[in-house]
Amino acid sequence: MARFERLQVLNTMLDTGLVPVFYHADVEIAAQIVNACAEGGARVIEFTNRGDLAYRVFCDLAARFARERPEVILGVGSVVDAGTAALYLNSGANFVVGPVFNPEVARACNRRKVAYSPGCGSASEISQAEEAGCEIVKLFPGKEVGGPAFVKAMLGPCPWTKIMPTGGVDATEESISAWIKAGTACLGIGSNLITKEIVAAGDWAALTRKVEQCLWWVKKARGVPLFLGCEHVGLYPKEPDGGAAVASWYASTFGLSEKVGNSSIFVSGAGPGRIEVFKEPKEKQAHVAIRVAHFEEAVRVLRERGVALEEPTIKDGVKAVFLKEPDPAGHRVHLFWSR
Numbered sequence: 001m002a003r004f005e006r007l008q009v010l011n012t013m014l015d016t017g018l019v020p021v022f023y024h025a026d027v028e029i030a031a032q033i034v035n036a037c038a039e040g041g042a043r044v045i046e047f048t049n050r051g052d053l054a055y056r057v058f059c060d061l062a063a064r065f066a067r068e069r070p071e072v073i074l075g076v077g078s079v080v081d082a083g084t085a086a087l088y089l090n091s092g093a094n095f096v097v098g099p100v101f102n103p104e105v106a107r108a109c110n111r112r113k114v115a116y117s118p119g120c121g122s123a124s125e126i127s128q129a130e131e132a133g134c135e136i137v138k139l140f141p142g143k144e145v146g147g148p149a150f151v152k153a154m155l156g157p158c159p160w161t162k163i164m165p166t167g168g169v170d171a172t173e174e175s176i177s178a179w180i181k182a183g184t185a186c187l188g189i190g191s192n193l194i195t196k197e198i199v200a201a202g203d204w205a206a207l208t209r210k211v212e213q214c215l216w217w218v219k220k221a222r223g224v225p226l227f228l229g230c231e232h233v234g235l236y237p238k239e240p241d242g243g244a245a246v247a248s249w250y251a252s253t254f255g256l257s258e259k260v261g262n263s264s265i266f267v268s269g270a271g272p273g274r275i276e277v278f279k280e281p282k283e284k285q286a287h288v289a290i291r292v293a294h295f296e297e298a299v300r301v302l303r304e305r306g307v308a309l310e311e312p313t314i315k316d317g318v319k320a321v322f323l324k325e326p327d328p329a330g331h332r333v334h335l336f337w338s339r
Contacts, residue, residue: 101129155183256275
């Protein structure tokens with residue numbers, strides 16, 4: 001059965017704006033593809049039902065990622081009948097996508113409260129799908145039925161409609177920006193993102209970078225700024241081994257929680273932003289971390305502005321780099337991006 005509630009799946013689609021779409025018969029290669037997409041920040045990933053015994057590959061993927069990366073939301077695509085939908089629902093599919101609208105598939109998914117995104121190519125088909133409870137409809141084939149212009153025209157009289165085009169969405173800033181600015185809710189991208197060349201070469205790092213880039217283009221088209229604000233401030237104690245006392249003071253005084261790391265302790269609450277308290281003193285008494293929406297783009301922009309940067313640190317889904325010069329008050333500053 002599905003591990004995620006329907007509302008979680010739909011809201012994650014809307015939030016990230018990107019659904020990578022793929023099929024591969026080899027479960028190990030399929031797992032590498034899913035992992036690379038997840039490393040790039042994609043949380044909702046569609047495995048298409050195209051090859052013989054494809055559901056067995058999906059079963060293995062669903063079980064593996066439930067253990068290894070439980071945040072990944074796996075669903076199935078290319079479903080045209082209720083029997084196939086039921087097979088994948090019982091195999092752990094968290095959402096179902098199809099190239100056409102089938103009322104029987106909608107009923108099967110609704111019984112299990114699983115999101116269904118059917119393929120629609122006209123205003124009437126979209127309306128029928130929405131009457132059947134489909135929150136996000138798949139525009140397919142997106143390019144052939146009118147592209148971004150169709151989306152914009154559809155949302156005029158029906159602003160409540162949420163559309164996810166697949167087919168005709170390229171992994172380029174021009175294409176992604178056109179679709180998002182037309183009003184799409186999210187984008188499904190298949191072979192233009194997960195290319196045959198990348199898969200044949202096993203260049204999973206390249207796929208991760210490509211997913212990261214596409215997610216940034218989605219955010220940029222939505223008007224998300226590159227520099228998002230303060231991610232955390234870093235404090236240093238005055239005395240050796242004094243960091244724990246500083247962190248404890250912030251936690252107890254303001255009712256915050258502590259997370260102890262190797263060299264520092266993070267103090268945080270329910271809202272955004274954190275305080276990083278280092279365990280040992282250093283010459284500098286504080287630093288400020290600025291969260292960015294896309295690390296490489298932020299680095300490029302700062303360098304264009306004449307800001308000198310130190311060598312970046314990239315590991316475990318986190319990217320950071322310090323500015324060589326402090327702020328006017330003498331505090332060190334660094335950029336921070338995390339998956």
